[in-house]
Amino acid sequence: MSAPTVSARPAAHHGWARAVATVLTGLAVMVLVAAFGLWAAGAADLPDGAFPRVVVATLVTAVGGSVELSGNAGFLAQTRAGITVIPLSVTLAGALVIGAGFLRPLRHRAVASAGELAGWAARIAVLWLLVLVGLAFGARQTFAVDVGSGTLSDLTGLFDVSPKVGFTANVPLTVLFGLLWLAGVLLLALLVAYGAPLPARLLRFQESVRPAAHATVALLLAYVAVGLVTALITAATRGHAPATFALILLGLPNLAWLALTLGMGATWNGRVDGPFGLPMPHVLDAILRTPDVSALNLRSLTADDGRWWWLVVVDAILLLAVAFRMAVRSPARIRLWQHAVHLAVALALAVLMICLTGRVSAHYGLSLLGIGDMGGGLSGELFLRPRLWQAVGLGAVWGLVGGFVGALLALPVRRRGAVERP
Structure with a gap:
């Protein structure tokens, strides 16, 4: 029964x-x-x-x-x-x-x-x-x-x-x-x-896949949390609360994960023309509103404000934190280079996802009797797209280094499967 x-x-x-x-x-x-x-x-x-x-x-x-x-x-x-x-x-x-x-x-x-x-x-x-x-x-x-x-x-x-x-x-x-x-x-x-x-057949893969996947998702969510705090502070100190809350509720990960890739050294190409505009921060709109296609990267950001170099620091701190936690949660038999490779693959895939989902493209045009732009400022174009394989390669390099250093920092910590020597 x-x-x-x-x-x-x-x-x-x-x-x-x-x-x-x-x-x-x-x-x-x-x-x-x-x-x-x-x-x-x-x-x-x-x-x-x-x-x-x-x-x-x-x-x-x-x-x-x-x-x-x-x-x-x-x-x-x-x-x-x-x-x-x-x-x-x-x-x-x-x-x-x-x-x-x-x-x-x-x-x-x-x-x-x-x-x-x-x-x-x-x-x-x-x-x-x-x-x-x-x-x-x-x-x-x-x-x-x-x-x-x-x-x-x-x-x-x-x-x-x-x-x-x-x-x-x-x-x-x-x-x-x-x-x-x-x-x-x-x-x-x-x-x-x-x-x-x-399933029982897949249990042997969870030691290599699950800690790295968990660490990468934690990194993405941590960056969203940092972006949320930054947006709320901006709304409290500089005003524009409705626009800020619209950004938070519609496109906060778009900007947060864009910042993650920029901190890794990736470049996004884009242009803003006409009535379209990008949400906060205003520096994005200023860099991209040019006659030709512009490059959005650390160099162009820091040329406007040197404090944007902090993106590199934030990337490094958050990546080391999740890499350390990944190593602590993994069995002790996993070697340093394995941690590095696992996180490199996971982070490269995460950056690929960001590049594919973070693209922006918008255009509107109005012509009278088929002649030119007669919209009086109504027509415009906006696009932002990554240099895909450069960004994915940089993500893999950051994951390789971060995974190795994080695992190295975790060596003194007792982990699952560790055996004390007499």
Whole structure:
């Protein structure tokens, strides 16, 4: 009689009810973060009750979905628009909540079968698929563009046409990338959490993978925490509280992880033109607002303010801290060079993720009768993209050095598997 009870217990602990709670809680947190962030940014004043749909579109982009912009101005004018940016604050909030919900029924166990983990993940994936379809069909809206006063305004009034721009989610791409995002979140949760069970065949890999993965995620979260403290201090001392809270709730990891790569010596290329602008700090906008493509790196930052060299110090301190903790949490038989290689691989992958998700691109153009830019300052362009392989290579070097030094500092500390000599 006891065997059926034991076999039924796991299903009761992570059945459909718990899957629904996990998905709905993650979705609710993402909606709240996006809504408050957009409200602080002034999006609540958008016409035609567009605010809820803008929130939905923000959630679509936060999970890797695709939102396409379109323009229309009748026969008089043509508009062109496009934007690519991931609000990583919303992404991070959803990932943390869904990852914690996925791991909660699995805690206090050493081993779980691959079928059990796959079944539990499949329940969440089915419900998440329904959420993605709903978000994709709900993320669509059209806005009229205010062209101000002057000749263009007179012509649009005379011909009874006005430039419009709208957005529509690409349903297939949103579903595809949204499911891939969920798979990445669940896999990373299993890799990072020390208490999460693994299939018996994979237990031999957890000593090499889990400490390095945990250390890298801790480094990323620590940088977000440092960015949060910095943003709050800035809001308290320099004002602009609404803009600061909009940045915190929408794009804090975007800037925090950008700073992490800059402190490692990476270079990002970008340009700002027209009405677009980058959020705080203002130095980013000042460096990139040039006629040609500009390089954003430590050299250009310190040319404006020498205090930006502190990014290197912060990188070094936080990396050594997580590397030391990684070595302490690892078995004593792991050698110094192994710690270095493990952290180098993990940090290189983390920097690759930052480079792929931290890209920013936006453009808007308005032309009259097909001739030039007649928007009177409405047209503009903004982009920021990394020198990818340079950044990944620097991440690997920092991980190699940091992992070795951190493990060296951890040698005097008694660790798991250590045996005292008589």
